[in-house]
Amino acid sequence: MTATDDKTVVREYFNATGFDRWQRIYGDGEVNKVQLDIRKGHQRTVDTLMGWLEADGNLAGLTCCDAGCGVGSLTIPLAQAGAQVYASDISAKMVEEARQRAEVALEGKNLPTFEVKDLEELAGRYHTVICLDVLIHYPQDKVQGMINHLGSLAESRLIMSFAPKTLFYSALKKVGEFFPGPSKTTRAYLHREADIVKALEADGWRIERRTLTKTQFYFSRMLEAVKD
Numbered sequence: 001m002t003a004t005d006d007k008t009v010v011r012e013y014f015n016a017t018g019f020d021r022w023q024r025i026y027g028d029g030e031v032n033k034v035q036l037d038i039r040k041g042h043q044r045t046v047d048t049l050m051g052w053l054e055a056d057g058n059l060a061g062l063t064c065c066d067a068g069c070g071v072g073s074l075t076i077p078l079a080q081a082g083a084q085v086y087a088s089d090i091s092a093k094m095v096e097e098a099r100q101r102a103e104v105a106l107e108g109k110n111l112p113t114f115e116v117k118d119l120e121e122l123a124g125r126y127h128t129v130i131c132l133d134v135l136i137h138y139p140q141d142k143v144q145g146m147i148n149h150l151g152s153l154a155e156s157r158l159i160m161s162f163a164p165k166t167l168f169y170s171a172l173k174k175v176g177e178f179f180p181g182p183s184k185t186t187r188a189y190l191h192r193e194a195d196i197v198k199a200l201e202a203d204g205w206r207i208e209r210r211t212l213t214k215t216q217f218y219f220s221r222m223l224e225a226v227k228d
């Protein structure tokens with residue numbers, strides 16, 4: 001399957017069954033045990049990241065790009081902390097859900113800018129570019145290009161999380177849980193941390209912080225790369 005095919009499948013998935021599934025996982029309603037585990041794991045990634053950013057003490061007014069924002073799980077706390085957020089996603093349904101959630105949570109204050117956009121189409125410059133749990137949709141040979149591109153949008157910091165390939169065998173079964181039912185054809189790509197670090201360093205980035213969030217069905221390596 002080519003990357004273009006992958007992208008079409010991903011877009012269609014997140015505008016249909018994937019939307020239903022993930023907006024529930026990234027919500028607070030009732031879900032099954034596996035989905036609850038993924039919800040908790042993902043929330044831990046978001047909380048860890050917000051902890052990093054808040055510890056730096058400069059979030060108010062900071063320009064942030066949330067690339068592949070989903071339903072706004074990170075966009076909203078970033079905006080609540082005063083950041084100027086630009087958020088986009090390939091799925092119109094996810095973006096609309098994010099916009100609605102943001103309007104409620106932020107009560108009209110400091111609303112992010114939302115757009116339906118593929119990562120590749122993103123332009124502009126932001127202090128910080130963040131791409132959480134999206135690279136799972138990108139094959140390894142496309143990741144270097146994606147890091148180049150996202151890095152070109154970032155003035156000082158690029159933060160990304162991905163499913164690490166070191167856990168490949170034990171994780172394979174669990175990754176299957178990400179795409180149940182008819183959407184099973186959607187591929188899930190794991191990435192070697194060493195490859196991601198190499199790609200970042202080749203572009204002049206230095207790894208400042210890293211963490212691994214792991215629950216039974218969710219695992220995500222997050223790297224913060226900075227430029228002085």
Ligand code: SAM
Binds near residue numbers: 022072134
């Ligand atoms: N980053 C969000 C978060 O952590 O809450 C959402 C993570 S969700 C697992 C993956 C998201 O990536 C989906 O909303 C999907 O539509 C989006 N996505 C996948 N491929 C994309 C692409 N090429 N460009 C933009 N968004 C993409």
